[in-house]
Structure formats: C-alpha cells, structure tokens
Amino acid sequence: MLEEKHDNLPDADGNQLSESIDNQNTIESQIDSDSLPASSSEDSTSENQTILDAIATTNAEESEDETLKERHDIPMLDYEALDMETLVNELKQLVTTEKVMSIKEHVEEIKKAFLAKYYHLLEEKKEEFQAENTDPNETFEYHFPLKSKFDQYYTLYKENKNTHFKSLQTSLKSNLETRLAIVEELRNLIDPQANIKDTLKHFNDLRERWKNAGPIPKDKYNHVWNNYHFHVENFYDYLHLDREARDIDFKHNLDLKLKIIARVEELVLEEDVNKAFRELQDLHKIWKEDIGPVSKEHRDEIWNKFSELTKQMHDKREKLFEKQRGSELENLAAKKEIIAKIEQLATEKVNAHAQWLTQIEKVEALRNAFFSAGKVPSDVNEATWAAFKTAVRNFNSFKNSFYKDIKKDQTENLNKKIALVAKAKELQESEDFATTTPIMKQIQEEWKQIGHVPRKYSDKIWNEFKEACNHYFAKLKEQRNEENSEEMAAFENKKAYLETIKEFQLVGDHKTDLEAIKKHIETWKNFGKVPFPRRHIEGKFNKILDALFDKLSLSKKETDMMRFSNRMENLSESNDVRKLDNEKIFLMRKIEEVQNEIFQLENNIQFFTNTKNAKKENSIVLEVRKNIAIHKESLEVWKEKLQQLRNLNLEQ
Numbered sequence: 001m002l003e004e005k006h007d008n009l010p011d012a013d014g015n016q017l018s019e020s021i022d023n024q025n026t027i028e029s030q031i032d033s034d035s036l037p038a039s040s041s042e043d044s045t046s047e048n049q050t051i052l053d054a055i056a057t058t059n060a061e062e063s064e065d066e067t068l069k070e071r072h073d074i075p076m077l078d079y080e081a082l083d084m085e086t087l088v089n090e091l092k093q094l095v096t097t098e099k100v101m102s103i104k105e106h107v108e109e110i111k112k113a114f115l116a117k118y119y120h121l122l123e124e125k126k127e128e129f130q131a132e133n134t135d136p137n138e139t140f141e142y143h144f145p146l147k148s149k150f151d152q153y154y155t156l157y158k159e160n161k162n163t164h165f166k167s168l169q170t171s172l173k174s175n176l177e178t179r180l181a182i183v184e185e186l187r188n189l190i191d192p193q194a195n196i197k198d199t200l201k202h203f204n205d206l207r208e209r210w211k212n213a214g215p216i217p218k219d220k221y222n223h224v225w226n227n228y229h230f231h232v233e234n235f236y237d238y239l240h241l242d243r244e245a246r247d248i249d250f251k252h253n254l255d256l257k258l259k260i261i262a263r264v265e266e267l268v269l270e271e272d273v274n275k276a277f278r279e280l281q282d283l284h285k286i287w288k289e290d291i292g293p294v295s296k297e298h299r300d301e302i303w304n305k306f307s308e309l310t311k312q313m314h315d316k317r318e319k320l321f322e323k324q325r326g327s328e329l330e331n332l333a334a335k336k337e338i339i340a341k342i343e344q345l346a347t348e349k350v351n352a353h354a355q356w357l358t359q360i361e362k363v364e365a366l367r368n369a370f371f372s373a374g375k376v377p378s379d380v381n382e383a384t385w386a387a388f389k390t391a392v393r394n395f396n397s398f399k400n401s402f403y404k405d406i407k408k409d410q411t412e413n414l415n416k417k418i419a420l421v422a423k424a425k426e427l428q429e430s431e432d433f434a435t436t437t438p439i440m441k442q443i444q445e446e447w448k449q450i451g452h453v454p455r456k457y458s459d460k461i462w463n464e465f466k467e468a469c470n471h472y473f474a475k476l477k478e479q480r481n482e483e484n485s486e487e488m489a490a491f492e493n494k495k496a497y498l499e500t501i502k503e504f505q506l507v508g509d510h511k512t513d514l515e516a517i518k519k520h521i522e523t524w525k526n527f528g529k530v531p532f533p534r535r536h537i538e539g540k541f542n543k544i545l546d547a548l549f550d551k552l553s554l555s556k557k558e559t560d561m562m563r564f565s566n567r568m569e570n571l572s573e574s575n576d577v578r579k580l581d582n583e584k585i586f587l588m589r590k591i592e593e594v595q596n597e598i599f600q601l602e603n604n605i606q607f608f609t610n611t612k613n614a615k616k617e618n619s620i621v622l623e624v625r626k627n628i629a630i631h632k633e634s635l636e637v638w639k640e641k642l643q644q645l646r647n648l649n650l651e652q
Contacts (some may be wrong), residue, residue: 051314052307055284057218074098074106079113081372084121084146087114091153100160107157114150117371120389127396175214179224182210186231203235225288233293247295254294257302260287264309273313273320280313331374335384338370339391346395353406353452356399363395407454414453417461420446424468433476440472490528494537497524501544506551517548521566542566564641580645587642594635601628 074094079087091110094103122142129140185206189199216224236246260283270276287306294302345363350356376384420443427443430436447465452458501520506513524541542563549562568583605624 051311055281055310074103076106076109078374079109080116081374082113083368083371084114084117084150087117088146088149088153091150091157095153095157095160100157100164103157104161107154111154116385118144118147118150120392123389123393124396127393127400130400172215172217176216176220176224178213179210179216179228182206182213183224183227183231186228186235189231189235207232229288229293236293249292250295253292254298254302256291257287257294257306260291261302261305261309264306264313268309268312268316273317277313277317280310284310325377328375328377332376332380332384334373335370335376335388338366338373339384339387342366342388342391342395346391346398350402356402359395360399363392367392406452410452410454413451414457414461416450417447417453417465420450421461421465421468424465424472428468428472429475430472431475431479433479436472437476440469444469484531487529487531491530491534491537493527494524494530494541497527498537498540498544501541504548506548510552513548513552517545517552521545561637561640561644565644568645584642584645587638587645591635591638591642594631594638598628598631598635601631 077090079090082090087110091107091114094106094110121144125142126140129142186203189203189206191199210228236249264280264283267276267280293299342363345359345366348359350359370388375381424440424443427436427440453461504516504520506516530537545566546563568580601624605621605628
C-alpha cells in the first residue's frame with residue numbers, strides 16, 4: 001500500500017540516481033531530506049502499520065489480476081449450511097458464469113463443504129455395507145452421482161484457472177519489463193544540459209506510458225511503484241526549471257488527495273461496513289497509482305489524516321467481526337446441543353426395525369439442523385466437525401449392531417424361502433390338481449409367515465417363487481375352464497331332464513315305483529356336476545324326489561335314509577369336503593345326545609322301580625320305556641347315517 005512514507009520512497013533506488021548526477025550537492029541534500037519519512041510516520045503504531053500493509057497486500061494482488069476485484073461482488077454464502085445438491089448447483093453457477101480468478105475463494109469453500117459431507121456419507125455407507133455383508137471377498141463400492149457432477153465442474157474450474165494463469169503470467173512478465181524500462185528512463189531523465197521543453201515532453205510521455213503499461217506480479221508491485229514515485233518526485237523536486245508548473249501539479253494532486261480524505265470521512269459513517277472498506281481499498285489504490293506527489297509541507301499532514309481515517313474504518317470493521325463472532329458462538333452452542341442429542345440417541349436401545357426407522361429419522365433431522373446452524377469460530381470448526389462425525393458414527397455403529405443381530409435371522413429366512421421355491425418349482429408342472437392345489441396354497445401361506453431376507457436377494461427369490469406359483473395356477477385355471485364347459489353341459493341336460501321328471505307319475509305298485517325313482521336318481525347322477533353358481537337345480541330335483549317319496553308307502557326310516565343317501569352323494573360328487581365334514585360332526589353329536597338321553601331315561605326307570613309305590617306308577621314307567629324304544633330306534637338311524645357317510649369317504 002502506498003502511504004506517505006512510500007511517497008517519499010526510502011526503499012527506492014535513489015542512491016543510483018544520486019550517483020548519476022555529478023557535483024549536484026544541492027540535489028543530494030534535498031534527496032536526503034525529501035526521501036526520508038517524517039518522524040510522525042516512523043513513530044506510527046505497529047497496529048496502524050499492519051492495517052496499511054494488509055490493504056497494500058490486497059491491492060497488490062488485485063493489481064496483478066483485476067478480475068480478483070469482482071470477487072467482492074459475489075456473495076460468500078454459508079456453504080457449510082447447504083446440502084450437497086445445492087453446493088453442486090452453486091459451483092456450476094460460479095464456474096459457468098463468473099471469471100475464474102474472482103471465484104477462487106468461493107470455489108475452495110464449496111469444495112471444503114462438499115467433500116466433508118461426501119466423505120462423511122461414504123463412511124456411513126461403508127459401515128452399512130460391512131454390517132450387511134460378512135463375506136470378506138465382497139468389495140465395498142458406492143457410486144454417488146452428485147460426486148461425478150462435482151468433479152466435472154471442479155475440473156472445469158481448474159482448467160479455466162490454468163488457462164487464465166498461463167495467459168496472465170505472459171502478460172505480467174511483459175508489463176514488468178515495460179515498467180522497469182520506464183523507471184530506468186525516469187532515472188536518466190534529469191540532465192541539466194537538456195532542453196527543458198524536450199525534458200518535460202519526455203516526462204509526460206513516460207507518465208502516459210506508465211499509466212497504460214498494465215498489471216505486474218504482485219510480489220514486484222510495491223518495489224516497482226516505489227521506484228517510479230521516487231523518480232517522479234525527484235524530477236519535481238530537483239528540476240530547478242519551471243517551478244510554477246511543478247507547484248500547479250502539486251496543488252492539483254493535493255486537491256485530489258483531500259477529496260479522497262473527505263470521501264473516507266463519509267465512509268466511516270457508512271452502515272454497510274464491508275462495502276465501505278472495499279471502497280477504502282480502492283481509494284488507497286487511487287492514492288498510490290493515479291495521483292502524483294504533493295509539496296513536502298503537506299505530505300505528512302495529509303498522509304497521517306488518511307492513515308488515521310483508515311484505522312477508524314478498520315476498527316469499525318473489527319467491531320462487525322466481533323458481532324459476527326458472537327453469532328458464531330451462538331451457532332457453536334446450537335451445534336454442541338445437536339451433537340449431544342445424537343450422542344444420546346446412540347445410547348437408546350430399541351429392538352424393532354420400525355423403532356430404528358424412527359431413530360434414523362431423528363438423526364437425519366439433527367444432521368440437517370447441524371448443517372443449517374451456520375458458521376462457528378474458525379479455531380473450533382475442525383473440532384466441532386470431528387465431534388459431529390464421531391457422534392453420527394457411534395450412532396451408526398450402534399444401529400448396525402442391531403442389524404448384525406437380525407442378519408442371522410434373515411439368512412435363516414432366506415434358506416426357508418429357497419426351500420419353498422424349490423418345492424414350488426417341483427410342483428409347477430403337476431396335473432394332479434386335487435392333490436397339488438392345497439399344497440401350493442399352503443406353500444404360499446408359509447411364504448407369508450416367513451420374515452425378511454437380505455435385501456440383495458429379496459427381489460430375485462420373490463420373482464422365482466412368483467413365477468413358479470403363477471405357472472401352476474395358470475395351468476389350474478386352464479383345466480377348470482375345460483371342466484366348466486363339461487359342467488355347463490351337465491346343467492343343460494339336468495335342466496331338460498327336470499322338465500321330464502315333473503311329468504313322472506307313480507303307478508301304485510310299491511316295488512315298481514321305487515325302482516323307477518331309483519332309476520331317475522341314477523340318471524341324474526350320471527349327468528355329472530353342474531357349475532357352482534347353478535347348484536340350485538339340485539334343490540329343485542330333491543324337492544321333486546321328496547314329493548315322490550311322500551307318495552310311496554315307505555316307512556319313515558326308509559324315506560329318511562333314501563333322502564340322506566341322495567344328499568350325501570350329491571355333496572360327494574361336488575367334492576364339498578367342508579360340508580361333508582360338518583355333516584359328520586353333526587351326526588356324531590346327535591348320536592351322543594341320543595345316547596345321553598337314553599342313559600337318563602334308563603336312570604329314571606331305575607328310580608321309579610325302587611319306590612314303594614312302584615305299582616301305582618307303572619303307567620309312568622311304561623311311558624319312559626316307550627320313549628327309550630323310540631330313542632333307540634332313532635339312535636340306529638343316526639348310526640346308520642354315520643356309517644354310510646364313512647363308507648362314502650372310504651370310497652373316495
């Protein structure tokens with residue numbers, strides 16, 4: 001940074017100029033007095049000097065590459081608080097729309113934030129992989145599309161940066177040579193024997209060439225500018241001709257520098273401190289690069305004023321930083337609280353997958369809150385990030401230990417399902433539908449009862465099982481469609497036959513009529529089964545039979561048994577196993593009830609025969625014995641029905 005002591009340039013190569021001018025004692029004495037800084041500059045505080053040096057360094061950097069100045073106009077976001085997708089989009093926006101050197105700090109902050117999150121995610125995925133895979137031969141691989149996008153745009157940034165840097169280096173080197181040549185011409189400009197007009201013209205040409213010479217390397221910036229100003233001032237101070245023109249130029253420069261001081265006084269009151277400080281840097285650059293020297297009597301005064309205002313601006317900026325640090329401390333407290341909550345979740349034991357899903361959602365919400373909490377003080381940033389990663393890693397290890405325990409169960413479930421798949425494939429070509437269908441349905445029920453299997457096998461084994469089942473049931477459906485056509489033919493035949501039997505009349509001979517009815521029953525059975533929705537036709541046939549049986553002179557038992565036999569045969573032919581089983585249970589209960597009733601009546605007889613008035617109660621005893629006989633006859637019918645039903649099952 002150019003300050004007034006640099007205006008006087010104690011570091012410049014003035015000794016070379018003095019050596020080139022023989023017998024110029026007056027000039028040498030003036031060099032000694034003009035080139036040394038005032039005592040006030042020498043006594044300035046190291047703090048103030050540090051501030052000025054920082055501004056000088058920044059301006060030197062921006063003078064080397066003017067695109068760096070534009071970085072101040074690009075917002076520096078809290079990249080740590082953004083998710084990875086947003087970070088990639090921000091990188092893309094910067095790389096494709098902004099000048100490469102003006103986004104250097106932004107890109108590096110994005111890179112730091114993105115890679116921290118990415119490697120943290122990678123650690124989690126690796127831990128999950130290790131928890132789910134016990135095979136040492138399996139290698140962990142994880143493809144994250146966002147990482148590929150990030151690499152794409154970051155590579156583009158580096159390529160653009162290298163291209164820009166190569167071009168800039170060539171230009172900087174050429175410009176440095178040009179400026180050094182101008183300084184050398186200035187050093188040799190003072191010649192008492194030369195024509196003053198020609199010298200002034202040459203001097204103005206040199207200043208114009210200097211103005212258009214372009215940027216130079218930042219590490220050469222201060223030295224080259226100091227030498228330039230040193231020789232410019234010496235031209236003014238030691239050229240004994242045209243003092244009036246020199247004084248006019250001094251006054252013009254003083255006015256410009258006073259205007260800068262007035263502007264800085266306004267900037268000190270500016271609310272947007274960062275914006276004001278950036279303008280202050282520009283004013284320092286203008287002070288040094290664009291405005292020439294002032295008379296010696298004003299140099300220290302205006303420089304000290306400018307330096308003091310610069311310090312005030314810096315102090316105001318430091319207060320802003322302190323305020324920001326307070327906010328960062330609040331963010332730190334919030335992040336510590338989030339870390340503590342994650343650590344707590346890493347100790348809460350849960351024993352079900354659904355509960356773990358809830359815990360995982362809680363940690364994910366805390367992760368997002370951590371990333372959104374904002375910046376923390378830079379001196380604790382790494383430690384805070386490390387504590388967060390450790391807390392999340394501990395939670396994941398705790399979670400993975402649970403899933404390692406159920407891994408064994410999942411392997412057992414996998415083996416069970418593999419066995420069911422093998423069984424289903426073995427039966428899928430079977431055409432013994434009556435036997436195989438219940439087995440296939442049982443296999444499907446068993447599949448539903450088996451728990452989860454390892455995720456990487458789940459889809460494959462399910463597709464194999466489903467394919468085998470679908471293949472079998474497709475064949476079953478095809479077979480039933482064929483059966484349905486036969487059943488419909490049976491229905492049509494029975495429908496027509498029903499009209500015929502309605503016209504049937506008994507001839508009055510018991511044996512002849514009974515044989516005719518039996519023949520009708522046999523013919524009806526031979527038609528075969530009818531479709532289930534049309535089973536009502538069986539009821540119509542049975543009603544006609546009941547009417548015919550009523551007209552026959554058959555005993556009650558014979559009629560009952562013929563009706564029962566016909567009904568059971570219908571159930572058997574329709575393969576209605578459930579109704580047959582229910583009928584069997586009903587008969588067994590009825591037999592038990594009748595036997596109990598007989599037992600109770602026989603006990604009652606014993607009671608009456610043991611009383612003193614047994615003769616008077618003989619009529620009651622006779623009634624009881626009559627009931628016993630009726631129940632025994634009924635019992636025989638029930639037993640005969642049960643035996644007939646059992647014989648029917650044996651035939652099947």
